[in-house]
Structure formats: structure tokens, C-alpha cells
Amino acid sequence: MARNKIALVGAGMIGGTLAHLAAMKEMGDIVLFDIAEGMPAGKALDLSQAGPVEGFDAKLKGTSDYKDIAGADVVIVTAGVPRKPGMSRDDLLGINLKVMKAVGEGIRANCPDAFVICITNPLDAMVWALREFSGLPHNKVVGMAGVLDSARFRHFLAEEFDVSMEDVTAFVLGGHGDTMVPILEYSTVAGIPVPDLIKMGWSTQEKMDAIVDRTRKGGGEIVALLGNGSAFYAPATSAIQMAESYLKDKKRVLPAAAHLTGQYGVDDLYVGVPVVIGAGGVERIVEIALDEEARKGFQVSVDAVEELLEACKGLDSSL
Ligand code: TXD
Numbered sequence: 001m002a003r004n005k006i007a008l009v010g011a012g013m014i015g016g017t018l019a020h021l022a023a024m025k026e027m028g029d030i031v032l033f034d035i036a037e038g039m040p041a042g043k044a045l046d047l048s049q050a051g052p053v054e055g056f057d058a059k060l061k062g063t064s065d066y067k068d069i070a071g072a073d074v075v076i077v078t079a080g081v082p083r084k085p086g087m088s089r090d091d092l093l094g095i096n097l098k099v100m101k102a103v104g105e106g107i108r109a110n111c112p113d114a115f116v117i118c119i120t121n122p123l124d125a126m127v128w129a130l131r132e133f134s135g136l137p138h139n140k141v142v143g144m145a146g147v148l149d150s151a152r153f154r155h156f157l158a159e160e161f162d163v164s165m166e167d168v169t170a171f172v173l174g175g176h177g178d179t180m181v182p183i184l185e186y187s188t189v190a191g192i193p194v195p196d197l198i199k200m201g202w203s204t205q206e207k208m209d210a211i212v213d214r215t216r217k218g219g220g221e222i223v224a225l226l227g228n229g230s231a232f233y234a235p236a237t238s239a240i241q242m243a244e245s246y247l248k249d250k251k252r253v254l255p256a257a258a259h260l261t262g263q264y265g266v267d268d269l270y271v272g273v274p275v276v277i278g279a280g281g282v283e284r285i286v287e288i289a290l291d292e293e294a295r296k297g298f299q300v301s302v303d304a305v306e307e308l309l310e311a312c313k314g315l316d317s318s319l
Contacts, residue, residue: 104133146255
């Protein structure tokens with residue numbers, strides 16, 4: 001059986017880390033695509049030279065030609081520019097929208113059967129636009145944010161409870177970062193819900209509130225520390241988990257920005273919800289009953305995504 005092919009569109013900090021992880025896990029042959037001259041080829045060559053030491057067999061290629069992503073099974077998109085001082089939200093939106101258009105057309109022409117994971121910010125709007133420009137079925141295009149947000153939440157909870165990260169599960173809904181809605185009732189340590197752990201005296205509501213707040217601002221905390229750029233290790237590993245679930249038909253239940261068609265009262269919008277990812281792409285959307293507080297929090301996310309989409313439609317008349 002031929003190896004899988006993984007195309008990474010955007011070979012920057014996350015793209016390079018994705019390539020490293022995918023190679024180490026022998027997920028398939030890897031194409032690093034970027035508009036930056038030489039850089040993707042340099043990363044591909046550097047990573048190839050790690051192969052003999054690590055003992056992985058994966059062909060890596062750097063390119064600026066969309067033809068090289070032909071036949072990719074998975075495409076992970078990080079292409080775009082970060083917000084720079086003096087740049088308005090709409091400036092950023094306009095630039096990254098154009099990037100999504102080029103990437104979407106590249107995917108449509110070269111690998112229309114791929115499973116596509118978008119990471120570029122502002123995530124919930126960019127994944128929607130990428131789906132529109134690529135024309136792929138909605139179940140084959142998802143956004144990565146929830147796995148990262150819940151990983152941050154799980155890390156902080158495991159620290160607070162002083163237990164293994166492996167035994168902590170977290171349930172998050174909604175948009176990336178600020179508008180994330182953690183559901184404590186469904187977040188557990190070895191199956192014990194967080195509210196029960198509070199009753200058991202393991203922590204307090206105040207500490208949980210502080211952890212939720214820190215999780216929401218998790219991206220900003222890292223940006224401030226790095227001083228130049230944003231998080232890349234955890235975002236990359238989160239997207240790899242989603243790609244593996246598709247390639248191995250694992251049917252993992254993971255939070256992702258998925259296209260809703262009435263679930264949670266939302267129609268034709270990408271919002272973060274738990275989904276089942278298997279060989280069919282997004283095979284199922286997990287819809288739970290929300291209490292009043294969660295519903296309100298979720299609505300804030302939905303409103304924020306809708307507002308961004310309106311801005312996108314104003315910037316590109318084909319949307
Ligand atoms: O949870 C999440 N979704 C996120 C999202 C968590 C962290 C970071 N998040 C976003 O991912 C971040 O705001 C960015 O929009 C992306 C990628 O982050 P990264 O840190 O990898 O950014 P880089 O290092 O700037 O890489 C982006 C690359 C860079 O090499 C550019 O040359 C390239 O994108 N680029 C392009 N590639 C292909 N095609 C086009 N048009 C293009 N334009 C820029």
C-alpha cells in the first residue's frame with residue numbers, strides 16, 4: 001500500500017512542527033508548501049536529515065508549486081500573516097481571506113478528495129472561507145482550535161489536581177480563545193466531573209474560574225512570553241491528533257470547528273463543537289443539551305463568528 005501524503009500549506013512555525021511530528025510518527029510522505037522562497041525546501045531537507053538518526057522513513061519535499069500537493073490525503077493549512085502593530089482586524093481579515101482563496105483554489109485543483117484542517121486565524125471565519133473557496137464537502141473541512149483549547153484546560157486542571165494529564169478530560173464548545181465555553185460538568189478526572197471534585201474538596205470554584213480564564217487567554221499568555229510569534233508546539237500536535245483520527249479511522253471524539261446545519265440552533269456556520277472524526281471526515285456532530293449559562297456563552301461565540309463572516313463577505317463579493 002502506498003504511503004499517505006500529507007500536505008502542509010504554510011511552512012512557518014506550526015507548519016515546520018507539523019512536518020516534524022508527521023515524520024516522526026511516519027504518517028506518510030510530506031509536502032511543505034509556502035510562498036516564501038527556499039524556506040520550505042530548507043526545512044524539508046533539514047527534517048530529511050533527521051530521518052537516519054530517528055529512523056523514520058518519510059519523503060519530505062518543500063515547494064511553492066501547488067501541483068506538488070496533488071493527491072494529498074490530508075492538507076493542514078497554516079498559511080497567512082499574523083496581526084502586526086498598526087494593522088486593523090479588517091486589514092488582517094482581508095489579507096488572510098486572499099490567502100484562503102489561493103489555498104482553496106490550490107486544493108480544489110489538486111487534491112479535492114483530501115481531509116482539510118485549517119489552523120489560520122481568525123479560525124472560525126477562515127475555515128468557513130476556505131471551505132467556500134475549495135468547494136469541498138463540508139464534512140471534509142474542519143478547523144483546529146478546540147483540541148488546543150481543551151489541551152490547555154487539561155494541562156491546568158492536571159496541575160491543580162496534581163494528577164496525570166492522561167486522566168483529565170475536558171469538554172469545550174464555542175470559538176477559539178476568548179469565546180471558548182468550557183463545560184465543567186463534562187470535564188472530568190477519571191470520569192469524576194469537576195463539580196464533584198469541588199464537592200470532594202479537591203479544589204474550589206474560584207480556582208476553577210481562574211483556570212477557565214487562564215485557558216481563554218492561553219494564546220495571549222504565550223504570545224507575551226515569546227515576544228515574537230505565537231504558540232506552535234501544542235497547536236501542531238493538536239492538528240496531528242485530528243489528522244491521525246482521519247487517516248486511521250479512529251473515530252476520536254474531538255472538539256473542532258465544524259459546519260453546523262441546525263445543531264445547537266446554528267445554521268451554515270463553523271463553530272467549535274465536539275465531533276467524531278473518522279475515515280468519512282466529520283462523521284457526526286455531538287449535540288448536548290446546554291444549560292442557560294452555557295447557552296449564553298455559546299451564543300456569544302456564534303455572534304462573534306457571524307460578525308466576522310459578515311466582514312468577510314464585505315471584503316470578498318464571491319462569498
Ligand atoms: O488554535 C489555533 N487555530 C491557532 C491558530 C493557534 C496558534 C496560531 N494560530 C494561527 O496559525 C496563527 O494566528 C497563524 O494565522 C497561523 C500560523 O501560525 P504560525 O506561527 O505557523 O505562523 P508563521 O510562522 O507566520 O507561518 C505562516 C506561514 C509563513 O511561512 C508564510 O510565508 C506563509 O504562512 N504564507 C503563505 N503560505 C502559502 N500561501 C500563502 N498565500 C501564504 N501567505 C503566507
